[in-house]
Amino acid sequence: MKSTNPSGVSRRTLAKAGIFGAATAPLLAACGNGGGGAEKGDGELDFWWWGSDPRHEYTQKIVDAFLAKNDGITIKPSPNEFDSYWDALNVSVSGGNAPDVLQQDERYLRDYADKNALLAIEDLDIDLSNIEEGTLATGQFEGKTYGIPTGVNALALLVNPALVTAAGVAMPDDKTWTWADFMQFTTDISKSGAAIGNSAITYSNESLFNVFARQRGESLYTDDGKLGFTEPTMNAWWQMVLDMRDSGAIPDASTIVESFAAGQDQAPLATGTGATEFYWTNQIGAIQKVLGSDLVLLRVPGESENQPGLYLKSAMYWSVSRSVSDKAAASKLVDFLLNSDESLDLMLGDRGLPSNTAQRERILPMLPPDQKLGADYIAALTPDLGEGPVVPPIGSGTAADIMLGVFETLIFDDTTVEETTAAFMEQLSAEIGA
Structure with missing residues (x-):
């Protein structure tokens, strides 16, 4: 299939733009060490995570607070940004030199566990x-746990209320x-000219x-690792995208590509x-900081039509x-990362609302306004x-890259x-061996 992309922006660039957490990562190239680790070693730990400078x-x-309470343990921290993290982790694990404690993502948890790396x-x-x-x-x-959720978040529609008011449009009832x-x-x-309805x-x-x-009783994947949705469901999704483009709800293709390339x-x-x-609820703060004004969170449309599709997602995992x-x-x-006051007083809701429910309740009054907004949304x-x-x-x-490619x-x-759906299902099925 040919692709017309007048912006000249590559799909690799689009996938790395940071929108909605949609970045690609290399798959594990070799098996990890099968030794099962040492019960009691020298106390030296390599600790890896990804994130922004504030994280x-x-x-x-947190590491400093932990070390102050644990004599005889030393930690070599390795912070990184998302894409570089996965590149480095792939090389490290493939070379038999995996970090001892690390952040994991749901897209790659099974890959690394299956290769005997976790x-x-x-x-x-x-x-x-x-x-x-459930968390x-x-x-x-x-039957085994390979990642402990750091915290939970949920998808939401972030809305700029000032632009809705400027457009003379009423805020919808997001429960119906x-x-x-x-x-x-x-x-x-x-159509009001006040703003782009949705990018x-x-x-x-x-x-x-x-x-x-x-929401239609299907899912992206099944329990046995197959595709869990039908062609009509994905056709309906893509048709809605085209209908929104043709109605003016979203911009033309070139503008969409440019927005992708610009980054979050x-x-x-x-x-x-x-x-x-x-966006996910733990992305609110970063967006509000750039925007300089408050946003409103609404539920994803369609939750009341058949059955709920929203769920609490693990923001990331400790493995x-x-x-x-x-x-x-x-x-x-x-x-210490999961359960200590020292850790959660610093982490707050940055890695999702804490999976430790007692700590979650304790820190609620301490949350900054953006995290409180997400917490209230999740509670409701x-x-x-x-x-x-x-x-x-x-x-x-690979699903993010594949879906981005066919979307374009x-x-x-x-x-x-129909061709877009067929291409996505064929390519993803090949990747997951379905």
Whole structure:
């Protein structure tokens, strides 16, 4: 299939733009160490995580607080940004030199565990008593836990209320609105000339499509690692994208590509030129900081039509390498990260609302306004949520790139709705071995 991209921006650039957490990462190239780690070692731990400079700064303070309470343990911290993190981790694990304690992402958790690179948490001494079973289950498969959620977040539609008011449009009832209502809402905003109704930069993200599929009783993946949605469901998704483009609710294809390339901080919502966008709740602060004004959080449309599609997602995980040099020291570090006042006083909601529910309740009054906004949204949403999706299968880390690629051919009219769906399903099936 040919692709017409007048902006000249490569898909690799688009995938790395940081929108909606949609960045690509290399897949694990070789098996990890199968030794199972040392019960008691020399107390030296390599600790890896990704994030922004503020996260690096407070995580180092957590490390310092931990070391002050644990004589005989030394930590070599390795902070990184998202893409570089996965490149380095792939090389490290492939070379048999995996970090002892590390952040993990749901897209790659099963890949690394399957390659024998992660230790089952059941082999460690970590207090999990304040973490709900449903939250723990997001890091479990085949009867073992390979990642402990750092915290939870949820998808939301972030709305700039000032632009909605300027457009003369009423704010919708997000407990009852449909996708058709959403299209009308964003179309009316765009036609008013006050702002872009929606930039469409998140419609190529598989997590948002998964909510759409779950609302129809389907899912992105099944328990046995196959595709869990039908062609008609994905066809309906792509048709909605085209209908929104043709109605003016979203911009033309070239503008969408340019918004992708600009990155999250320069996307329409953050720059005050776009009225709405879908993001995870732990991304609110960064966007509001750039925008310089407050946003409103609405539920994803369509939740009341059939069944809920929204769910609490683990923001990220703490994992331990199978080749860990000192299990006892690693257990103490992860336990401190999850359960200590010192850790959560610094971390607050940056890695999602704490998975430790006692700590979550304790820090609520301490949260900055943006994190409080997300916390209130999650609290209101939780009673209406369905069970979360399964851990993605091996190879699913490529889904973001694949969906972005077919989305681009669709919006430039290089492929039809049916061709776009077929291309996505064929390519992703090949990657996950379905």
